[in-house]
Amino acid sequence: MAGPRVIHTAQALVDVVVEVPGLPRRGGNVMATSSRRYAGGAVTILLAAARSGAEAVHAGAIGTGPNGDLVRAALAVDGVAVSAPAVADLDTGICVVLVEPTAERTFVTTQGAEREISVASLDASEPVAGDFVCVSGYSLVGRTRDPLLEWLGGLPPGVHVVLDPGATFAELAPRVRDAVLARTGVWTGNAEESEHLAGVRGMAESAEVVAGLLPGGAVVVVRDGPRGCLVREDGATVVLPGHPQRPVDTNGAGDTHTGVLLAGRAAGLTWAYAAARANAAGALKVTRRGPDTAPTAAEIDAFLAR
Numbered sequence: 001m002a003g004p005r006v007i008h009t010a011q012a013l014v015d016v017v018v019e020v021p022g023l024p025r026r027g028g029n030v031m032a033t034s035s036r037r038y039a040g041g042a043v044t045i046l047l048a049a050a051r052s053g054a055e056a057v058h059a060g061a062i063g064t065g066p067n068g069d070l071v072r073a074a075l076a077v078d079g080v081a082v083s084a085p086a087v088a089d090l091d092t093g094i095c096v097v098l099v100e101p102t103a104e105r106t107f108v109t110t111q112g113a114e115r116e117i118s119v120a121s122l123d124a125s126e127p128v129a130g131d132f133v134c135v136s137g138y139s140l141v142g143r144t145r146d147p148l149l150e151w152l153g154g155l156p157p158g159v160h161v162v163l164d165p166g167a168t169f170a171e172l173a174p175r176v177r178d179a180v181l182a183r184t185g186v187w188t189g190n191a192e193e194s195e196h197l198a199g200v201r202g203m204a205e206s207a208e209v210v211a212g213l214l215p216g217g218a219v220v221v222v223r224d225g226p227r228g229c230l231v232r233e234d235g236a237t238v239v240l241p242g243h244p245q246r247p248v249d250t251n252g253a254g255d256t257h258t259g260v261l262l263a264g265r266a267a268g269l270t271w272a273y274a275a276a277r278a279n280a281a282g283a284l285k286v287t288r289r290g291p292d293t294a295p296t297a298a299e300i301d302a303f304l305a306r
Helices: 042-051 066-077 119-123 142-153 174-181 191-198 203-213 253-266 271-285 297-305
Strands: 005-008 012-019 034-041 055-058 094-099 105-109 132-136 160-164 184-190 219-223 229-233 236-240
Touching: 005 042, 005 253, 012 042, 012 066, 034 042, 034 066, 034 094, 042 055, 042 066, 042 132, 042 253, 119 142, 132 142, 132 253, 142 174, 160 174, 160 253, 184 191, 184 203, 184 253, 191 203, 191 219, 203 219, 203 229, 203 236, 219 253, 219 271, 229 271, 236 271, 253 271, 271 297
Parallel strands: 005 055, 005 132, 012 094, 132 160, 160 184, 184 219
Antiparallel strands: 012 034, 094 105, 219 229, 229 236
């Protein structure tokens, strides 16, 4: 019998990654040192999960055109399934990622076919009890919000909804926030996102507040980059140390962490052990350029063995 799947409902985009010596002043100009196109967005989590052995499915919308083709090709290389039919006559959007020498990123995102979801298109992923269904806070704004909320409300019992809040979640209308939190079984956010929703500082403090907003039995994971992450489960908290590296590109590090975390759980690992592997994956990711450079399970093993 196949194990639980990692299903992502969010936007698969094309990241146009431009390395710059610094951001230009308003109205100014800067000469880039490099530029490259990658499949990004939800793709990063799915590739990370697949490379750690999980069966992964993209349930979001993908367009027809060169951007959509790039996304589909990237998913196919690692065996990630695409469940929804292609959106006709509309291509996938892009995200321009400006990367500075410090590895800090600045984003400008367009919207295209990836926003054209429906209850029917999401249903094509056929989630069942035990599957992990990933939801991004960025999907809870714009055209994707209402069909996603309706679909989440009708999920079968036993499906684990995994919320990656993003920077937008705490600013959503209370009715939207509450509806999603009521269905969330796993919160995985960075320290800033978790503190923003909780209204308190500190990983442990914000994790406790967030846990109080979720159904009983929910798991809270708070990431803090090179400092590692915190896992709160059944009222107990454990902090897993990070692995500071000299970063070249932090784009996709949090998504890589989430993908490896869920792959570990799908394989039956404890949350703490899965998070330890996710910390290692995030550390490896920031030493590589591009959002699609998540490590394999063997690379994570070798890193931890060192």
